[in-house]
Amino acid sequence: MMIEFNKPKIILYCFVLSFALISFFFLAEMSVAELCGKWGEGQKIGVLDHNLINEASGLQASRNYTGRLYHINDSGGGNFFYISDIKGDKTQKIRVEGESSKKLDFEDISVGKCFDKTCLFIGDIGDNRVTKDYVEIVIVPELEQYGTFVKPLKRIKVKYPDGPHNAEGMAVHPNGDIYIITKEENLKDLEAYPAKIYKLSAQKWQDEANKLKMLDYIGEIDLRLLNPSGTAYGQVVSAFDIAPDGKSFIILTYENAIEFNIDFSKQHIKPTSQLKEGQDYNVIELRSLPQQESITYLPSGQSFLYNTEFHWFEAPIIKVDCLD
Numbered sequence: 001m002m003i004e005f006n007k008p009k010i011i012l013y014c015f016v017l018s019f020a021l022i023s024f025f026f027l028a029e030m031s032v033a034e035l036c037g038k039w040g041e042g043q044k045i046g047v048l049d050h051n052l053i054n055e056a057s058g059l060q061a062s063r064n065y066t067g068r069l070y071h072i073n074d075s076g077g078g079n080f081f082y083i084s085d086i087k088g089d090k091t092q093k094i095r096v097e098g099e100s101s102k103k104l105d106f107e108d109i110s111v112g113k114c115f116d117k118t119c120l121f122i123g124d125i126g127d128n129r130v131t132k133d134y135v136e137i138v139i140v141p142e143l144e145q146y147g148t149f150v151k152p153l154k155r156i157k158v159k160y161p162d163g164p165h166n167a168e169g170m171a172v173h174p175n176g177d178i179y180i181i182t183k184e185e186n187l188k189d190l191e192a193y194p195a196k197i198y199k200l201s202a203q204k205w206q207d208e209a210n211k212l213k214m215l216d217y218i219g220e221i222d223l224r225l226l227n228p229s230g231t232a233y234g235q236v237v238s239a240f241d242i243a244p245d246g247k248s249f250i251i252l253t254y255e256n257a258i259e260f261n262i263d264f265s266k267q268h269i270k271p272t273s274q275l276k277e278g279q280d281y282n283v284i285e286l287r288s289l290p291q292q293e294s295i296t297y298l299p300s301g302q303s304f305l306y307n308t309e310f311h312w313f314e315a316p317i318i319k320v321d322c323l324d
Contacts, residue, residue, distance in 0.1 A: 034261070035248070035259055035261045035279070035281070035282050036259065036302070036322035036323075037323075037324035038322070038323045038324040039282075039284045039320050039321070039322055039323065040320060040323045041287070041320075042286060042287045042306075042318040042319065042320045043318065043319050043320075043321075044316045044317070044318055044319075045086065045087060045305075045317055045318070045319045046084075046086060046088035046316070047087075047314055047315060047316055047317065048071070048084075048088045048307060048315040048316075048317065049088060049089075049091040050311055050315065052082055052091050052093055053082055053084075053315075054073065054077075054311045055073045055074040055076070055077060055309045055311055056071055056072075056073065056074075056293070056294050056307050056308065056309045057073060057074035057077075057107050057108070057126075057293050057294060058070075058071065058072040058108040058109035058122075058123070058293075059071055059109070059239075059294035059295065059296045059306070059307060060109045060110055060111055060120070060241075060296045061086075061296045061297065061298050061305065062111060062142065062299075063118070063299045064118055064142060065142075065144065066299075067085050068083060068084075068085065068086075069083070069084050069085070069086055069088075069296075069317075070082070070083060070109050070111070071083075071084065071091075071109070071294075072106040072108075072109050072122060073106065073309075074105070074106065074107070074126070074293070074309055075104065075105040075106070075126055075128075077106060078095075079095060079096045079098075079100045079104065080093055080094060080095050080096065081094055081096065081106075081109060081120065081122060081140075086317070087317070088317050092146065093148070094146045094147075094148065094149060094150055095148060095149040095150075096122070096140060096149070096150060097150065097151045098151070098152055100136075100138075101124055101135075101136055103127075103132065104124055105124060105125070105126030105127065105128075106122055107123050107124075107125050107126040107167065107169075107170070107293075108122075108123040108169055108171070108240065109122050109123065109170075110170060110171045110178075110242075111142060111172065112173070112174070112176060113172075113174070113176050114139055114141075114153065114154075114176070114206075115153075115206065117141050117142070118141075118142045119139050119140060119141055119142055119153060120140050120141075120142055121138075121139055121178060122137065122138040122139075122140070123135075123137055123167070123170035123180070124136040124137070124138065125137075125168070125170055125180060126167070126168065127164055127165065127167070128166055130164045130165065130166055131164055133159070133164070134157045134158060134159045134212055135157075135158055135167070136155055136156065136158070137155075137156045137158060137170070137205070138152050138154075138156075139152060139153050139155070139156070140153060141153055154205075156200070156205050157212050157213065158200055158212070158213045158214070158215050159212055159213070159215065160198060160215055160217075161198075161214055161215060161216070161217055162217065165182040165184070165196065166182065166183050166184075167180050167181065167182045167237075168183050168237060168238050168239060169181040169182075169237045169238070169240025169251065169252075170240065171241050171242040172242065173242050173246050173264055174242075174244070174245065174246040175202060175265050176201075176202030176205075176206070177199055177200065177202050177264065177265065178200040178202075178205060179197060179198070179199055179200075179240075179242070180197070180198045180200075180215065181195050181196070181197050181198075181221070181240045181251065182196045182197075182237070183195065183236050183237050183238070184196065184236065185235075185236040187232055187236070190232040191232055192224055192232040192235035192236045194220040194221065194223075194224075194272070195220060195221050195222075195223065195236070195237045195251075196217065197219050197220060197221065197269060198215035198216060198217055198218065199215065199216045199218050199264070200215055200216070201216070218264070218268075218269055219269025220269070220272070221260075221269070221272055222272040222273075223235040223236065223251075223258070225272045225273060226258060226275070226277075226283065227255075227256065227258070227283060230253070230255050230256070233253065233255050234253045234254060234256055236253060236254070237253065238252050238253055238254055238292060238293045239251075239252040239292075239293050239294050239295040239306070240295070241296050241297050241304070242264070243297050244299055244300075244301050245301055246264070246265060247261075247263045248260060248261055248262065248263070249262065250295060250297065250304060251295075252292060252293070252294070252295040252306055255286070255288055256283055256285055256286050256288070257283075257284040257304075257306070257320075258282070258283050258284065259281065259282050260280065260281045261280050261281065262280065284320070286306070286318075286320070287318060289306070289308035289310065289316070289318070290308055291308055291310040292306055292307065292308045292309075293308070293309050294306060294307050294308075298319075302321065303319060303320060303321045303322065304319075304320055305317055305318065305319050305320075306318050306320075
């Protein structure tokens with residue numbers, strides 16, 4: 001028996017299918033964040049309180065409480081974090097209860113979801129001598145008001161799959177995954193090496209088992225290729241943050257910043273040589289501060305702040321806005 005095809009219906013079906021496919025790819029393309037085309041000149045909006053924050057090594061803007069900043073001090077600063085307003089005023093010191101690492105070296109702080117709460121994630125990830133068997137991430141609840149101390153919800157001991165690394169950049173993706181970007185360098189000899197990126201999935205760190213967690217290696221970024229005219233100080237990662245929508249991230253170096261149009265939850269890390277300036281990343285020229293080791297997006301994702309841990313003179317808080 002010969003089957004007869006209804007040609008008008010077939011043509012209509014093909015048209016609808018083609019339109020659907022085109023729409024899908026168009027929307028998929030549109031869902032990828034666009035990089036800021038032009039960043040403004042940094043403006044001083046405040047100053048850190050040196051009596052409390054004398055070696056600032058981490059900075060995070062709250063997304064729940066407008067105008068609130070979280071800070072940490074570098075190694076030797078103790079088991080504390082700090083709260084201020086966006087100008088650096090009204091600084092409050094909060095002790096994190098419990099036993100901390102004997103080689104405590106807080107390097108970055110982030111905010112993110114944890115279970116049914118919003119939490120602060122404090123990265124005890126510094127390891128200048130590259131000898132630690134593990135590093136630690138301390139998770140405390142974000143509260144409207146704090147007393148002089150807070151009990152952590154969780155302390156996570158994490159291990160690199162390929163041996164110890166020094167790191168100063170840690171951030172939490174909106175999906176709860178934690179990312180660490182290492183600081184690979186020999187600055188005494190003015191040498192920088194590719195930064196390695198590791199992930200601790202939300203599923204893994206939320207596991208109730210109190211055991212050492214293994215980080216997953218997901219790729220590397222060679223800042224020497226993206227900032228070839230800079231010195232080694234502009235080719236190592238001194239801080240890192242993920243945009244509030246998760247679609248981009250920003251890296252701070254000792255000379256400038258670099259924003260990447262990469263969503264860790266959806267995209268693989270391409271070889272650095274394949275990244276295209278203006279599409280995958282943009283180098284952001286900054287008013288360079290001595291020993292700048294802190295950066296955070298503001299909740300809009302259209303501005304960021306950075307500051308310095310240098311404490312021999314005024315430590316400004318600098319705001320940079322996207323103009324285009």
